[in-house]
Amino acid sequence: MGKAGSKVLRQTSVDGVPAQPTPAVAAPTATVKFEGLTKTTRMKVKWTQLGLVFFLILSLVMTGCFFWQYQLPKVLPDEGTGRNAKSEMMCPRFPEPVQLEHPIPSLKEALEKVDVLLRQSINPISLPALSAIVILNDTVLWTGNFGKRNASDPLSGPPNEYTIYRIASLSKIFPTLMLYRLWEDGKIGSLDDPLEKYVDNFTIKNPLGKTGEVQIRSSSVTLRRMASQLSGLPRRLRATNLLWKGKTQSAINLLQDDVLVADPGTKCHYSNLAFSLLAHVMAERVAGIDYQRWITDNILDRLGMEDTGFDITPGLQTQMAVGVYSNGKPAPLYDLGWYRPSGQMFSTAADLAKLSMMLLGAYHRKLLEPDSLKIMLTPLFRCDKDYFANRTGTPWEVNELMGYEMVRKDGDLDGYSATFSLVPRLKLGLVVLMAGSRLQNQDVVSKAYTSIIPAIEKAFREAKRVLFPPPNPEPYVGFFTYSNITFYEIKVGADGVLIMQQFGPQIEELIPEKYRTIKLNYLVDRVFRVVFEKEYPCVLRVGSASVSLEAQDGQLFNFYTFDKRGLSPGFDAPGLNTYNVVRIAHRPSFSS
Numbered sequence: 319m320g321k322a323g324s325k326v327l328r329q330t331s332v333d334g335v336p337a338q339p340t341p342a343v344a345a346p347t348a349t350v351k352f353e354g355l356t357k358t359t360r361m362k363v364k365w366t367q368l369g370l371v372f373f374l375i376l377s378l379v380m381t382g383c384f385f386w387q388y389q390l391p392k393v394l395p396d397e398g399t400g401r402n403a404k405s406e407m408m409c410p411r412f413p414e415p416v417q418l419e420h421p422i423p424s425l426k427e428a429l430e431k432v433d434v435l436l437r438q439s440i441n442p443i444s445l446p447a448l449s450a451i452v453i454l455n456d457t458v459l460w461t462g463n464f465g466k467r468n469a470s471d472p473l474s475g476p477p478n479e480y481t482i483y484r485i486a487s488l489s490k491i492f493p494t495l496m497l498y499r500l501w502e503d504g505k506i507g508s509l510d511d512p513l514e515k516y517v518d519n520f521t522i523k524n525p526l527g528k529t530g531e532v533q534i535r536s537s538s539v540t541l542r543r544m545a546s547q548l549s550g551l552p553r554r555l556r557a558t559n560l561l562w563k564g565k566t567q568s569a570i571n572l573l574q575d576d577v578l579v580a581d582p583g584t585k586c587h588y589s590n591l592a593f594s595l596l597a598h599v600m601a602e603r604v605a606g607i608d609y610q611r612w613i614t615d616n617i618l619d620r621l622g623m624e625d626t627g628f629d630i631t632p633g634l635q636t637q638m639a640v641g642v643y644s645n646g647k648p649a650p651l652y653d654l655g656w657y658r659p660s661g662q663m664f665s666t667a668a669d670l671a672k673l674s675m676m677l678l679g680a681y682h683r684k685l686l687e688p689d690s691l692k693i694m695l696t697p698l699f700r701c702d703k704d705y706f707a708n709r710t711g712t713p714w715e716v717n718e719l720m721g722y723e724m725v726r727k728d729g730d731l732d733g734y735s736a737t738f739s740l741v742p743r744l745k746l747g748l749v750v751l752m753a754g755s756r757l758q759n760q761d762v763v764s765k766a767y768t769s770i771i772p773a774i775e776k777a778f779r780e781a782k783r784v785l786f787p788p789p790n791p792e793p794y795v796g797f798f799t800y801s802n803i804t805f806y807e808i809k810v811g812a813d814g815v816l817i818m819q820q821f822g823p824q825i826e827e828l829i830p831e832k833y834r835t836i837k838l839n840y841l842v843d844r845v846f847r848v849v850f851e852k853e854y855p856c857v858l859r860v861g862s863a864s865v866s867l868e869a870q871d872g873q874l875f876n877f878y879t880f881d882k883r884g885l886s887p888g889f890d891a892p893g894l895n896t897y898n899v900v901r902i903a904h905r906p907s908f909s910s
């Protein structure tokens with residue numbers, strides 16, 4: 319068992335997972351371009367309706383102004399009959415992460431569910447030990463350790479956060495971090511450089527690259543694609559298994575008569591070869607130092623990942639959870655040789671928590687610039703239905719969960735399984751390390767998130783928001799209008815924070831006051847951010863018009879420089895393509 323090389327890295331995350339039915343992915347919602355819309359709006363909307371315009375006219379949901387290329391039969395799910403049946407969608411849909419004051423009862427409850435879930439996934443034969451850790455921004459929310467560290471020892475205790483597990487394909491995170499670091503350091507010119515820029519004689523056949531003409535040279539196996547399962551490189555070097563102990567030059571020689579399985583950049587195809595080749599080439603040809611040495615010096619030491627590495631020494635084994643096959647037999651600790659960058663590493667829950675915090679941009683020790691982190695956490699490509707993830711990133715697999723992007727890396731190697739996952743938008747992370755084989759019939763990581771995410775959202779929604787008043791409110795206080803169509807009053811609230819209220823004919827009867835009143839959070843000189851303090855309907859329907867409140871939440875107001883009297887003469891809301899909201903001397907009176 320596990321002797322044949324092909325068995326060694328049985329990433330379930332790879333070909334093992336049955337093809338999942340992929341529902342048609344939401345087409346990018348027709349984001350309406352508002353260029354020049356104002357005019358049309360004013361022409362088409364009856365004057366009587368203008369009073370309904372909440373805030374900024376541009377957020378009126380307009381359909382009449384566009385010529386659609388195709389006339390499709392309209393599906394009207396909630397017109398008429400279903401109107402009341404459908405509960406109104408409340409916003410903000412994605413609450414912003416804020417500092418939380420723990421303990422939070424609903425969060426505790428959710429974590430108790432996760433505890434039960436993971437405890438129940440322990441199986442004394444096939445999955446004797448499991449350690450998990452939940453990270454929120456710069457803190458560890460919870461850690462759970464279940465089962466026994468050594469199933470064949472009756473006296474063995476449970477694992478803990480410092481118990482060592484093999485992390486298998488989670489190792490692929492590290493060549494990617496190296497790529498970004500070398501790029502930040504200028505040693506790699508571009509993430510999109512072709513591999514052959516750094517290796518003499520790298521060629522591989524790319525018959526799918528150009529129809530009709532067989533290209534011998536490949537020019538589009540780029541570094542980024544190699545780290546994103548998009549290079550088209552085969553899974554492994556031909557005639558090798560994952561225990562192959564060759565040299566990088568031999569690998570390059572073997573590739574000269576090999577063939578890309580897909581034209582680079584066109585198809586998700588899982589490749590251990592791509593990550594190993596990338597790692598060795600960067601180390602030997604760019605950094606000029608052994609790959610493991612580089613990772614140890616530049617990442618592990620820097621982040622204080624003390625119990626993470628490549629070489630499993632006898633001393634280390636006493637700290638390890640004993641990995642087993644599904645029949646309970648201890649699995650040998652295979653050494654992956656040239657493929658080490660793709661799957662050799664071991665780590666602990668505590669160490670991977672540090673890595674999570676770093677990737678969430680919240681760890682006190684820095685590794686990558688914030689901008690590189692943004693690039694790293696952005697998905698790159700939508701995969702075919704038969705791939706095991708919806709999208710691929712660098713180096714992640716990306717799926718959608720409760721409306722959030724979840725980036726993850728799974729690893730499955732003889733005796734061990736592991737998942738490293740992040741929900742960047744919520745600053746949330748979950749790491750699960752297992753000695754044994756993961757449950758086949760359910761994904762405990764996604765399941766755990768379905769408890770944690772709603773609890774975190776609720777906590778963020780209910781957290782007291784800290785809003786800042788301007789140093790001096792006077793320049794901003796007063797009455798404003800947008801083209802004599804909409805009118806606003808800005809006042810100072812009890813806490814010094816500015817309040818803005820819309821007024822005018824009809825609006826006062828039609829729109830509840832709480833949705834006509836917003837707070838302005840002072841950010842920097844003359845710039846404020848719109849804040850809806852409480853939950854609000856994403857779309858406010860008034861008669862036949864609808865107004866997107868969601869589009870207004872979080873917008874920036876940029877006030878003009880102060881005049882001789884020390885007053886700001888007006889402001890812009892560039893995010894709504896709205897300019898020249900100007901000050902008026904006093905409250906206008908409306909006739910009729």
Ligand SMILES: *[C@@H]1O[C@H](CO)[C@@H](O)[C@H](O)[C@H]1NC(C)=O
Pocket residue numbers: 415416417418455456679680681
């Ligand atoms: C996240 O952690 C960083 C670093 O400690 C901190 O500056 C930031 O305010 C935190 N953000 C939230 C939303 O808690």
Ligand SMILES: *[C@@H]1O[C@H](CO)[C@@H](O)[C@H](O)[C@H]1NC(C)=O
Pocket residue numbers: 468469470471472635636640
């Ligand atoms: C696990 O326990 C068995 C039985 O006591 C023992 O033979 C083995 O060496 C232990 N393994 C480790 C890694 O501690």
Ligand SMILES: *[C@@H]1O[C@H](CO)[C@@H](O)[C@H](O)[C@H]1NC(C)=O
Pocket residue numbers: 518519
């Ligand atoms: C590259 O290929 C050429 C011609 O096949 C050969 O002479 C040369 O030694 C190769 N270079 C390396 C570094 O292998």
Ligand SMILES: *[C@@H]1O[C@H](CO)[C@@H](O)[C@H](O)[C@H]1NC(C)=O
Pocket residue numbers: 338339340341342343344706707708717718
């Ligand atoms: C792919 O995305 C769809 C819709 O977002 C989701 O229902 C499905 O479960 C996803 N596939 C996987 C493998 O997560």
Ligand SMILES: *[C@@H]1O[C@H](CO)[C@@H](O)[C@H](O)[C@H]1NC(C)=O
Pocket residue numbers: 800801802
């Ligand atoms: C608004 O109406 C007033 C009074 O009718 C007029 O003087 C002013 O020029 C108008 N402003 C705009 C921006 O249309």
